[in-house]
Amino acid sequence: MATETKAKSGLGSGILALLAAGGIILALYRFATGIGSVSNLNQGYPWGFWIGFDVLTGIALAAGGFVVAGLMHMFGGEKYHPLVRPTILTAFLGYLLFISALLVDLGRPWTIWHMMVMWHHESPMFEVGWCVMLYTTILFLEFLPVVFERFRWERLQRIWRNVSPWIAIALLVLFTVALVQIPAWIIAIAAVLVAFQLGVDLGFIHRNPRMPTMLMMAGIIFSTLHQSSLGTLFLIVPHKLNAIWYTPLLPVHFFVSAVAAGLAMVIVESTLSARLFGRRIELHLLKDVGNLLAWAILFYLALRGLDLVFRGVGMELLDVTPQSIAFWAEVVIGLLIPLAILLTPEFATSGPWLFWSSILVIIGLLLNRLNVSVIGITSEYAKTYYPHWMELGISAGIVSLGVLVYIYICRNFPVYVDESSSSHR
Amino acid sequence: MAMNALLIDLPRCMGCRGCQVACKHEYKRAAEKTEFFAGPGYQNPRDLSKDTWCLVTYNEVLVNGRFEWVFGKRQCMHCQVPGCISACPVQALEKLPTGPVVYHKDKCIGCRYCMLACPFVVPRFEFDSWNPYITKCTMCAHRQARGEIPACAKACPTGAITFGERDAMVREAQQRIANNPNGYVHHIYGLHEAGGTCVLHISSVPFEKLGYITKKVPTSPMVAHTEPAMKGIPFVMFGLAAILGLGYHLRTRLERQPADGAGDRQ
Amino acid sequence: MTNHWSDMAHADVVMICGSNAVENHPIASRWIERAKANGAVVLSCDPRYTRTTAFADHYCKMRSGTDIAFVGGMINYALQNDRVNREYVRHYTNATFLVNPEYDFEAGLFAGYDAGKRAYDASKWAYELDEQGVPVRDMTMEHPRCVFQLLKKHFARYDMDTVCSITGAPREDYEKICDVFTSTWAPDRVATWLYAMGTTQHTHGTQNIRTYAILQLLLGNIGMAGGGVNALRGESNVQGSTDMALLFHILPGYLKVPAPPLQTLAAYLEKNTPKSNDPSSGNWWQNTPKYMVSLLKAWWGDHATKENDFCYNYLPKPSGDRSFISLFEAIYAGTIKGLLCFGQNPAVGGPNSNKEREALARLDWLVCVDLFETDTATFWKRPGVDPSKIQTEVFLLPAAASMEKQGSVVNSGRWAQWRYAAAKPPGDARSDAWIVTRLVQELKALYEAGGAFPEPIRHLTWDYHVDDHGEPDIQYVAAEISGYYMEGEQKGRQVLNFTKLADDGSTCSGCWIFCGSYADYADGKGPELNDGPHITEVRGRKTINRLAKRFKEDPAKVPEGRCRGLDPDWAWCWPLNRRIIYNRASVDHQGQPWSPHRWVIRWNPALADGKGAWEGDVPDGGWPPLNNPDGTPNPASRNPFLMRPEGVACLFATALTDGPFPEHYEPLESPVANLLSPQQFNPVIKVWEPDLIGDPREFPIVATTYRVCEHWQAGAMTRNASWLVELMPDVFVELSADLAQRKGIHTGDWVRVSTKRGTMRARALVTRRFEPFFVAGKLVDQIGIPWHWGYAGLATGDSANVLTPHVGDANTMIPEYKAFLCRVEKEEVV
Ligand SMILES: Nc1nc2c(c(=O)[nH]1)N[C@H]1C(S)=C(S)[C@@H](COP(=O)(O)OP(=O)(O)OC[C@H]3O[C@@H](n4cnc5c(=O)[nH]c(N)nc54)[C@H](O)[C@@H]3O)O[C@H]1N2
Ligand SMILES: Nc1nc2c(c(=O)[nH]1)N[C@H]1C(S)=C(S)[C@@H](COP(=O)(O)OP(=O)(O)OC[C@H]3O[C@@H](n4cnc5c(=O)[nH]c(N)nc54)[C@H](O)[C@@H]3O)O[C@H]1N2
Ligand code: SF4
Ligand code: SF4
Ligand code: SF4
Ligand code: SF4
Ligand code: SF4
Ligand SMILES: [Mo]
DSSP: OHHHHHHHHHHHHHHHHHHHHHHHHHHHHHHHHOGGGTOOOOSSOOOOHIIIIIIIIHHHHTTHHHHHHHHHHHSOOGGGHHHHHHHHHHHHHHHHHHHHHHHHHSSSGGGTTHHHHSOOTTOHHHHHHHHHHHHHHHHHHHHHHHHHHHHTOHHHHHHHHHHHHHHHHHHHHHHHHHHTOOHHHHHHHHHHHHHHHHHHHTTSSOOOSSSOHHHHHHHHHHHHHHHHHHHHHGGGOTTTBOTTTOOTTHHHHHHHHHHHHHHHHHHHHHHHHHHHTTOOOOHHHHHHHHHHHHHHHHHHHHHHHHHHHHTTOOHHHHSOOHHHHHHHHHHIIIIIHHHHHHHSHHHHTOHHHHHHHHHHHHHHHHHHHHIIIIITBOOTTOOOOOOOHHHHHHHHHHHHHHHHHHHHHHHHSOOSOOSTTOOOO | OOOEEEEEEGGGOOOOOHHHHHHHHHHTOOOOOOOSOSSSTTOOSSSOOSSOOOEEEEEEEEETTEEEEEEEEESOOOBSSOHHHHHOTTOOEEEOTTSOEEEOTTTOOOOOHHHHHOTTOOOEEOTTOSSOOEEOOOTTHHHHHTTOOOHHHHHOSSOOEEEEEHHHHHHHHHHHHHHOTTTSOSOOBTTSGGGOBSEEEEOSSOGGGGTOOOTTSOSSOTHHHHHHHHHTHHHHHHHHHHHHHHHHHHHHHHHHSSSOSOOOOO | OOSOGGGGGGOSEEEEESOOHHHHSHHHHHHHHHHHHTTOEEEEEOSSOOHHHHHOSEEEOOOTTOHHHHHHHHHHHHHHTTOOOHHHHHHHBGGGBBBOTTOOEETTEETTEETTTTEEOGGGGOBOBOTTSOBOBOTTSOSTTBHHHHHHHHHHTOOHHHHHHHHOOOHHHHHHHHHHHHGGGSTTOOEEEEEOHHHHSSTTHHHHHHHHHHHHHHTTOSSSTTOSEEEOOSSTTHHHHHHTTOSSSEEGGGEEOOOTTOOSHHHHHHHHSOOOOOTTOOOGGGGHHHHHHHHHHHHHGGGOOTTTGGGGGGSOOOOSOOSHHHHHHHHHHTSOOEEEEESOOHHHHSSSHHHHHHHHTTOSEEEEEESSOOTTTTGGGSTTOOGGGOOOEEEEEEBOOGGGSOEEEEOTTOEEEEEOOOSOOOTTOBOHHHHHHHHHHHHHHHHHTOOSSOHHHHTOOOOSOOOTTSOOOHHHHHHHHHOEEOSSTTTTOBOSOGGGOOSSSSEEOSSGGGTTSEEEGGGOOGGGGSOSTTEEEETTEEEEEGGGOBOOOOGGGSOTTBOSOOOTTBSEETTTTOSSTTGGGGBOTTSOBSSGGGBSEEEETTTTTTTOEEEESOOSSOOOOSBOTTSSBOTTOOOSOTTSTTSSBOSSOSSSTTOSSOOOOBOSSOSSOOSSOSOOBOTTOOBSOGGGOOOTTTOOEEEEEEOOTTOOTTSTTTTTOHHHHHHSOSOEEEEEHHHHHHHTOOTTOEEEEEOSSOEEEEEEEEETTSOOEEETTEEEOEEEEEOOOOSSSSSOOOOGGGSOOSBBOTTTOOBOOSOEEEEEEEOOOO
């Protein structure tokens, strides 16, 4: 059976490699000739599939990283530990991919560093940019131990353990300076963080043996901000975004749905990787994750529902417009069906059912992000927008590339620290 | 320095498009390849574009039973609190104290968020270039700096475009409406739209009949819609830091109660 | 123009009929806008809703070719409702003159018609004269044969119903127009009439204008600020070209071209110098000899002597019509072998252009002098012809554009304004003056060697201070046009003005109406003595180029109530820098203005230490007012219309070939029979190609051609400008939704428009701006086509002129571009 899966995966990665190559070629073409030649983006729809899928969805799916981190951290879910490294890895890769996608979508990618020096704290885009930058750094720091273990660099690991928290603090404070720019706040936030870290270093606060707590806290803080800031982006288009989605609470919606998607990702991923590397699924864990997922969906549903009611959007949902259809698709596929599954006891404990309901949740999230960024947008004077095949091609390429790298790393690095056989391939 | 504005008096406009050509001439923007007509009447091209920053529109409308041919003018409105500026992450767009909203091409990263944010759908992007920029009407800031009036205003034969201090222009507009109450709809487009703009329009027919964006443009500046969320950032950071920190400490405490109190330093 | 551009601001009513002023004269709209701001009402009468209409307060549509009926009805309305400025009409027009009993009007024809010659004997329309040979007048205007009564009788036939059913004008719209316009009969209300090609390009174009003039005279609107009959001239310097006689039937300053019988100067002057025995008539043209001789002196200088009739015999004496159409007929017939085409593009602009393009192929040689390679210059390689089959040798000389050379331009308001070169001409391009000078030098050289009748060329004066690049000093030309003394102690000095020109050969003037435009510095006064580019040196003397003056009038110095915009020191205006001509008609017998709050001139007894003098504009004749302060007539005075032998304006005019009163005839091609008389079309026009006249059953739709703001004329200048091409790339035809629906045509479709002459393709623009007309009880459709396109340049398309007929106005021969019959079909996509 092992050989068979190997063959399968061989074929799979072959296809992935093809897609990746194609994507790279298209991307090169785009850089030579301009965005217009590979996409249907136009003056009325300056944002399209790349933003909706690569950026918005990609980031949301990468949320698994901080969710699990959060779980362990808050509810001492030590048991979740086996999931931590894979999710951190996916998050890290997710962000790297997202950044490369962003480079394709940006008109002048070579100037992206301007974000670091030309500050404009009023701009949601500025917040997004900074979150990406800093959170990716944090993820990198969080991922380092895997590398150290792989090459048995104990000294480096020790340095990392002592230094990384302070780096995290520095980044958090820098972020506050750039985006808040109010001395009182800066001092307050810095104070809390430093106090905590000193507490740890001086032994008043328990030191987490595996990963500096500060690192995890930073991760959680940044991605919380980041997930919601993607919603903030669209607060500036009350005139373009359909009332079904436009709400002052958009940042909150984005955050909550990201948490749900993150959980779903955890399930999907560990299932897949288990099959890939022929390991047994930590079903006992996934059950609990599924359980949490159900709660997240419930909460999210309630939030959306109440929001629609209070803003008096009701009728729109009933008459048949592309938007209302898109909305129902998003809700039914992404929320109601998976919820139904997860609330039926016999399904809630079965691996496959967990897996497929999570897939649905992820599709739902994809739909939601596309709705907010493309389908829900109506722009005066403009012609409509639908993605060009090359747009899809580039995205597909980037994702495939990501998966390939993921597989490679899992094969060659101690990502899955398996209690039973603690051997790294 | 006083805040200037353009006053567009549509009943005085006779659709000659001197302004449209003068604008292209001033900025040496390329002519677009057009065929026949792109819009109602003689309109060409169809929409504002990277090379067309000023567009005269032709509208054949029925005004209480009577047929009228009425013209409109589209360009950057030079908002007083511009959405495009609030959107830009690198301050590539700037509001000059004299009114113009200008673009610093060397700062721009090409994220096109300004295009999304503009309530009047104005900024344009050079999608067809490997080295693209945003383009739009500059209110002829460079001419203003030389003490000259914008090229379109200069070219206008009828005096449909007046240029001057915004306050004066607002008063002028109110005057014209008062002097000819039946000749104008009693609304100054741009007085309150998007928090007020430095391009003001007055018209003999309701603006929506001329294809102007009316209901969809909020009267508040665009930044008013993102500000609350942005203000939330420090609360989230401080809150999370505190809660996570405290939460972690307490939890680990409880967990390690039964075991011996010694901290485990490795 | 009787008035000028900025004067439009003074009008109470602005009538725009026969012109699309805001589109084709955009700057006019600035002044009309000023008038509006002062509460003026703007009227637009046009077969279609134009951008001018969009600018106007009231609109009335009318079928192309029916202006005489339309305005005739307005005249009738004024007369029936006694909306007439009687004092004005009685004293300043020939309303009171008696016409001899032979005059008669019957079945659409005036007395004296010769069907064989297709011409009138105008003597049948003469005034009744007393024993001194002075016209008899009935100041009560009651006599059945006085002009006023004849006018009433003639236009009584133009009642509302008849007019509306001829023109297709909706009655209530038409009534509104009549009411608003004739409301200016009150002495203190003024209306201006703006017209252009919509009026003139008809077989009865001149009579169209006559109707405007008659109406304006009845209402007392001539000579007034904000009034007048104003031709918005076309090409930016077409007024100048007319003044300088770029026409076949006049010499510079509107002197008549000698006819073959007039072999001596004496004979010419005898024939062309009008006489008047009326002591109250200024009869200015009695000075014709002075102007003619001064012109001949300007041309042949010292060679022109009393003994040799001042070289009068050098002048060509063409027999008959040499107008545009007949020239091309002659080229077509092969009688003309060569063509110099300076700044003209007849392959697009000429009527029945298929024929005219054919004609070009029959030339031995063609020289085009132009900014661009025009459709005319490329006729031999136009689509559908085989260049190898065309023998014509074609030369193209690149010309410098107006902004690339110094010179003057005369605008419609008769202002001659100097312009300076703003840029260097590209490549080998040269000024027209340079090109003509080279031509003259070459010809002189050739004729020195001999040839038939060489003197006119050999003796031609060409002392324009040509520099070593061959460029003449255009200031010298301007100075000669104005004129200077050729002998006596004044020799070489600029002549003060045309009252000083002489018929003894002591003065020269290239165009008498411009005499005084270029002054000797010693004769200067006021601001013009200040330094500036207008101070020049010509023939070694310090001179003032008044065309180059740019001093605005100080508003503070404008006397109470006087109209604005006279600006005597801004450029120069013929005649005598008079800004509003006939201004003597703007005052009553005491010399006091009809309209005190916008007076043009007025008699101020206090001035000239008690002797009294005129103030304001330069008066049209400096004589004192008609009456003394005590009300008795002043024998020293003269009547206000000094260019007429009568001394008054003519409601009844004997000078035109097609009748003393305007009478409505249908265009040569018309879908309906003339409702007013059995005479279907103008009885005296020459029909060049009878077999090319369309039958209404085959071609039921009325067509007209016109301009758009975005393009210029035959298109070379705009179809080569990408920014303008962007605005209007393709030729299109405008038609009503109604017609389109019947033909299954939609906006953007390709359609074929055909006439008896030819067929063109164009894109259809279906619009409410065109509507069918209800004429003589049936629906008549009309379409319109901008005529700017051709096969050369950036943007190409079929020319509307492949459709237009070879027929012209009875007096001016201007082609009938505005009303003809066509057929429209949707082009089936194959
Ligand atoms: N932009 C632009 N401006 C121009 C020119 C140009 O080519 N382009 N050409 C210049 C020249 S040379 C000239 S001569 C002038 C001409 O100036 P216009 O005379 O204004 O030019 P057109 O558009 O030929 O005709 C004017 C109007 O006459 C209307 N019309 C048609 N038939 C009739 C009729 O029977 N009676 C009446 N009352 N109206 C009728 C037409 O619908 C049209 O709107 O424009 C000058 N200005
Ligand atoms: N169907 C239809 N036909 C019409 C009319 C109409 O209303 N309907 N209108 C008629 C009227 S009013 C007119 S005026 C004629 C106009 O007919 P045209 O005079 O033939 O038309 P334009 O295009 O004005 O030609 C002027 C040419 O002079 C060139 N040019 C410009 N400046 C200079 C210069 O300084 N020197 C030289 N050498 N060349 C120069 C330009 O490039 C242009 O090619 O068309 C007539 N044709
Ligand atoms: S109109 Fe749009 S582009 Fe212009 S200033 Fe306002 S927001 Fe910016
Ligand atoms: S595209 Fe350029 S100008 Fe517009 S928001 Fe992005 S960086 Fe700013
Ligand atoms: S203000 Fe300047 S840039 Fe803006 S439309 Fe007018 S001419 Fe063009
Ligand atoms: S130039 Fe003036 S009149 Fe002409 S289209 Fe522009 S605004 Fe209207
Ligand atoms: S002559 Fe020139 S400025 Fe004057 S109206 Fe025509 S186009 Fe405008
Ligand atoms: Mo003309």
